[in-house]
Amino acid sequence: MATHCFEKFNPPEGHHPKTQFAIACSRRPFPATLASMTDPTNQLAEKMARSRDLTATTHELMNMGSAASLEMPHPVLIESAEGPYLHDVDGNQYIDFQIGFGALVLGHRHPAVEAAMLEQIQGKGWHFGLHNPGQIPLAELIVKADNCADRVIFCNTGTEATMYAIRAMRAFTSKPKIAVFDGSYHGAHDYGIGIADPESPANAPQWRANGAGVPDGIAEHQMMLPYRSEAAYGLIRENKNDLAAVIIEPAQSSNPHMGDDIGSFLAGLIDVCRESDVLIMFDEVITGFRFAYGGAQEFYGLKPDVVTYGKILGGGCPIGAVGGRADIMQLFNSLGTDPKGIMSGGTFSGNPLSMATGAAQLSWLDEHRAEIYPKLNTLGPRLADGINTFCKSHNLPVQVLNSGSMFQVYFTDQTIRTARDLPRQKTAAETAFYLHLLDLGILIPGTRRSFVSTAHTPEIIDEAIDRICAALQRVQDAGFFS
Numbered sequence: 001m002a003t004h005c006f007e008k009f010n011p012p013e014g015h016h017p018k019t020q021f022a023i024a025c026s027r028r029p030f031p032a033t034l035a036s037m038t039d040p041t042n043q044l045a046e047k048m049a050r051s052r053d054l055t056a057t058t059h060e061l062m063n064m065g066s067a068a069s070l071e072m073p074h075p076v077l078i079e080s081a082e083g084p085y086l087h088d089v090d091g092n093q094y095i096d097f098q099i100g101f102g103a104l105v106l107g108h109r110h111p112a113v114e115a116a117m118l119e120q121i122q123g124k125g126w127h128f129g130l131h132n133p134g135q136i137p138l139a140e141l142i143v144k145a146d147n148c149a150d151r152v153i154f155c156n157t158g159t160e161a162t163m164y165a166i167r168a169m170r171a172f173t174s175k176p177k178i179a180v181f182d183g184s185y186h187g188a189h190d191y192g193i194g195i196a197d198p199e200s201p202a203n204a205p206q207w208r209a210n211g212a213g214v215p216d217g218i219a220e221h222q223m224m225l226p227y228r229s230e231a232a233y234g235l236i237r238e239n240k241n242d243l244a245a246v247i248i249e250p251a252q253s254s255n256p257h258m259g260d261d262i263g264s265f266l267a268g269l270i271d272v273c274r275e276s277d278v279l280i281m282f283d284e285v286i287t288g289f290r291f292a293y294g295g296a297q298e299f300y301g302l303k304p305d306v307v308t309y310g311k312i313l314g315g316g317c318p319i320g321a322v323g324g325r326a327d328i329m330q331l332f333n334s335l336g337t338d339p340k341g342i343m344s345g346g347t348f349s350g351n352p353l354s355m356a357t358g359a360a361q362l363s364w365l366d367e368h369r370a371e372i373y374p375k376l377n378t379l380g381p382r383l384a385d386g387i388n389t390f391c392k393s394h395n396l397p398v399q400v401l402n403s404g405s406m407f408q409v410y411f412t413d414q415t416i417r418t419a420r421d422l423p424r425q426k427t428a429a430e431t432a433f434y435l436h437l438l439d440l441g442i443l444i445p446g447t448r449r450s451f452v453s454t455a456h457t458p459e460i461i462d463e464a465i466d467r468i469c470a471a472l473q474r475v476q477d478a479g480f481f482s
């Protein structure tokens with residue numbers, strides 16, 4: 001049996017752990033307990049003994065994947081959740097900024113979603129394997145909210161949604177290539193996990209798979225474009241004869257921005273694609289029902305040809321959806337009757353539980369959209385500004401980027417315009433920071449993509465700013481930024 005122990009968390013050479021600090025935040029002084037530790041490892045080991053013991057053999061049983069990568073030698077096992085909080089098996093409470101990888105925009109166990117879930121499972125059933133009436137209201141909600149979806153198909157994840165959308169767009173255009181942008185993520189299938197070869201020029205990035213196991217041939221049908229650069233338009237024009245579609249995250253989760261230039265870049269992209277006879281797809285798996293009720297399409301006033309959804313759409317149950325122009329979407333219905341008809345399926349696709357929770361979450365968002373979206377789009381900047389002000393006043397090489405309610409902390413003071421500007425290596429300061437965050441009761445996922453929900457009140461956001469700044473202060477006091 002494998003045993004885990006916390007590796008000692010070593011302050012940089014020449015620095016000695018201090019025991020007590022009185023530190024000042026630019027906003028207000030921290031309570032001494034928040035700021036009083038340079039080495040969180042022993043304390044965390046004690047606090048998370050049950051998580052450690054329960055997972056002592058999990059590496060032999062199952063793969064915990066990226067959700068586990070919280071700078072810990074073992075995963076933090078979560079027992080329960082409520083509103084903006086998670087509780088682990090050791091009884092520790094965390095302010096949760098993972099919030100179901102962004103899916104739980106109303107927070108954990110929102111009463112309207114929970115009621116819909118209970119109504120579905122008590123007396124109706126949760127898996128039929130056949131069409132069910134719950135699909136109709138959810139499809140109607142999407143079509144009403146979305147600028148480009150005349151029709152939709154349901155699947156189980158964002159990964160499946162982008163996989164089906166890519167197949168449909170290749171079939172529709174009879175062209176093989178798909179272009180994605182440097183810094184993007186479109187799901188875990190072979191066509192979604194492209195990254196730019198870091199040695200390739202920023203304005204002509206080369207696609208390569210992130211990790212092994214992807215046949216070389218895949219790269220032949222993939223293209224990588226530079227993000228926020230008009231050089232992308234030229235590459236699309238040059239490759240238009242082979243290029244079926246361009247797919248883009250309207251805000252890249254790897255470097256969230258929401259500036260005006262993003263809207264004009266997206267608008268220009270749509271024009272170039274139309275003029276080149278290339279389809280344009282917005283991957284709204286994150287931005288859908290988050291930026292605005294109608295996603296980035298509503299926020300920027302744009303209309304692509306195809307759209308993909310996931311996350312928020314399911315109210316916390318697994319879901320994906322593809323929507324788009326009727327002439328493209330009809331390929332999903334014409335396998336065997338039209339030579340361009342495509343295969344889609346899935347044991348759980350359109351299952352009644354995801355339909356019920358998804359419709360409950362979307363209906364709530366729809367009814368309360370006038371308050372919810374201004375709130376979400378204020379809380380994200382409030383959090384980012386609070387932390388950025390602290391970092392500036394303490395000369396810390398750390399910054400937060402946000403696009404509305406999606407944010408990420410970066411350990412660099414260089415301007416980040418695109419993913420090319422992101423630090424390539426994780427620093428010791430960053431590792432230390434995330435351990436301190438856990439100790440201070442803040443959960444940011446291993447993927448670093450972080451989200452605010454409507455359950456995060458302004459008071460909770462301010463509390464989180466204090467704790468995040470306290471974690472940074474501990475890291476600075478331990479000498480990691482020297």
Ligand SMILES: Cc1ncc(COP(=O)(O)O)c(C=O)c1O
Pocket residue numbers: 101157158159160162185186187188249253283284285286310311
């Ligand atoms: C933009 C985007 N597309 C697709 C996916 C894949 O979705 P899923 O994790 O549900 O498969 C993600 C996941 O984070 C995403 O951010």
